[in-house]
Amino acid sequence: MNSAASLAREEIRQLKPCIHGGEVWNIIGKSVLDREDILDFSSNINPLGPSPKAIKAIRDNLGLIPSYPDPDSTALRDAIASSIKGISRENVICGNGSIELIYLFADVFMSKGDMALIPAPTFGEYEKAVRRTGARPKLVKLSTAFKVEPSLFTREMKSAKAVFLCNPNNPTGILTPQATIAEIIEEALSENVLVFLDEDFIEFVDEEKRFSFAAEIKRYPNLFVLRSFTKFFGLTGLRVGYGVADEEVIRVLSAAKAPWNVNCLAQVAAAAALQDMEHIRKSSRLTKRERKFLASELSRISVLKVYPADANFLFIDVRQSGLTAAQLKEKMLRYGVLIRDCTSFAGIDEYYIRVAVKTRRENEKMLQALKKALSK
Numbered sequence: 001m002n003s004a005a006s007l008a009r010e011e012i013r014q015l016k017p018c019i020h021g022g023e024v025w026n027i028i029g030k031s032v033l034d035r036e037d038i039l040d041f042s043s044n045i046n047p048l049g050p051s052p053k054a055i056k057a058i059r060d061n062l063g064l065i066p067s068y069p070d071p072d073s074t075a076l077r078d079a080i081a082s083s084i085k086g087i088s089r090e091n092v093i094c095g096n097g098s099i100e101l102i103y104l105f106a107d108v109f110m111s112k113g114d115m116a117l118i119p120a121p122t123f124g125e126y127e128k129a130v131r132r133t134g135a136r137p138k139l140v141k142l143s144t145a146f147k148v149e150p151s152l153f154t155r156e157m158k159s160a161k162a163v164f165l166c167n168p169n170n171p172t173g174i175l176t177p178q179a180t181i182a183e184i185i186e187e188a189l190s191e192n193v194l195v196f197l198d199e200d201f202i203e204f205v206d207e208e209k210r211f212s213f214a215a216e217i218k219r220y221p222n223l224f225v226l227r228s229f230t231k232f233f234g235l236t237g238l239r240v241g242y243g244v245a246d247e248e249v250i251r252v253l254s255a256a257k258a259p260w261n262v263n264c265l266a267q268v269a270a271a272a273a274l275q276d277m278e279h280i281r282k283s284s285r286l287t288k289r290e291r292k293f294l295a296s297e298l299s300r301i302s303v304l305k306v307y308p309a310d311a312n313f314l315f316i317d318v319r320q321s322g323l324t325a326a327q328l329k330e331k332m333l334r335y336g337v338l339i340r341d342c343t344s345f346a347g348i349d350e351y352y353i354r355v356a357v358k359t360r361r362e363n364e365k366m367l368q369a370l371k372k373a374l375s376k
C-alpha cells in the first residue's frame with residue numbers, strides 16, 4: 001500500500017494547522033509551570049466563567065449522559081430563537097463550538113474553482129476551512145488602522161462565492177460600523193454571494209454600540225451570522241455555538257451536519273446561560289470597566305501602541321520596545337503570564353500581541369509582568 005497520507009485529497013495534504021491562543025496544555029508539558037501557575041491572557045474568555053445557572057443545569061441533568069442527545073438541539077434552538085427578535089427555531093443551527101459551523105458552511109457551499117474573500121488579519125480558521133474544500137481564499141487587507149474598506153470587498157464581489165467577516169474582528173478587537181457591513185452584504189446579495197458574519201465576540205461590545213445582524217436575516221437571505229457560547233458565556237470546554245440564517249440556508253446546512261453534534265450537557269447549559277440576565281449584565285459591566293482600565297494603563301507605556309477595542313481583548317503594536325511579539329511572549333511566560341503572539345495571523349508582521357481583558361487582580365498582575373518584561 002502507498003502511504004495512507006498520499007491517499008488523502010490533495011487539498012487536505014496541503015493543509016497547515018492554524019495556530020491559536022490558549023496553548024496552556026502545550027506549555028505545561030514543556031516547562032516547570034503548572035496549570036494554576038499560568039495566567040492565560042492569550043484566549044479571550046469571560047473571566048467570570050459560566051453562569052451559575054448553567055452549572056446548575058449541568059448538575060441537574062447528569063442523568064442524561066447514558067442517552068443520545070437531541071440530534072437537532074431543538075430546545076436550545078428554541079431558547080436561542082426567543083433571544084433574537086423576529087426569528088424562529090428554523091433560522092437556527094447549533095454546532096460543536098462555532099468552529100464546527102465554519103467548517104460546515106465551507107463544506108456545504110464551497111468547492112474547487114470557487115473563491116472566498118477573507119479580510120487580513122482575521123481569525124485563521126476561515127482560510128483553512130475554505131482551502132480544505134479545494135476552493136481558493138483571497139485575502140483582502142484591512143486598512144493601516146485595521147478597518148474594513150468596503151470598496152476592496154465590493155470590487156472583488158463578482159468573482160466570489162462567499163465573503164467572511166468577523167465583527168468585532170479577531171485579533172484587532174475593532175468593531176466595523178453597521179453601515180459598512182450592510183454595504184458589503186447588500187452588494188453580495190446583488191451578486192448572489194453569501195456572507196459569513198462571525199459575531200462570536202459581539203456580546204462584549206457596549207450595548208450602546210452593539211449592533212448584531214442576527215435579527216436582520218429576513219432582510220438578507222445571503223447572510224449567515226455565527227455566534228458562540230465559548231467567549232462571553234464561558235462554556236468553553238463544553239463546545240457549543242450556533243448560526244442564524246434564512247430557513248433555506250439552515251435547511252441545507254442541517255442536512256449536511258453530523259447528528260448528535262452538541263452533547264446533552266452543552267445543550268442544557270447553553271439554554272440556561274441565555275436566561276441568566278444577572279450574569280449577563282455582570283459580565284458586560286466587568287468587561288466595560290476592565291477594558292477601559294487596561295487600555296488606559298497600557299497606553300501609559302510609551303513603547304506600546306494600543307488599538308481602540310470593542311471586544312474583550314486589546315491589540316497592541318510592540319515594535320517600539322525593540323522586542324518581537326515572540327520575544328515578549330517568552331519573557332512574560334517567565335512571570336507566569338501567557339499572551340498571544342499574533343505573528344501567525346495573515347497580513348501583519350511579527351510585532352503585534354493580543355491580551356485578554358480579565359478581572360482587576362489578574363489585569364494588574366499582567367501589567368506588572370509586562371512592565372518587568374519590557375524593562376529587562
Ligand SMILES: Cc1ncc(COP(=O)(O)O)c(C=O)c1O
Nearest residue numbers: 097098099123170200228230241
Ligand atoms: C473569531 C472566532 N470565531 C470562531 C471561533 C471558534 O470558537 P468556538 O468554536 O469555541 O465557538 C474563535 C475561537 O477562538 C474565534 O476567535
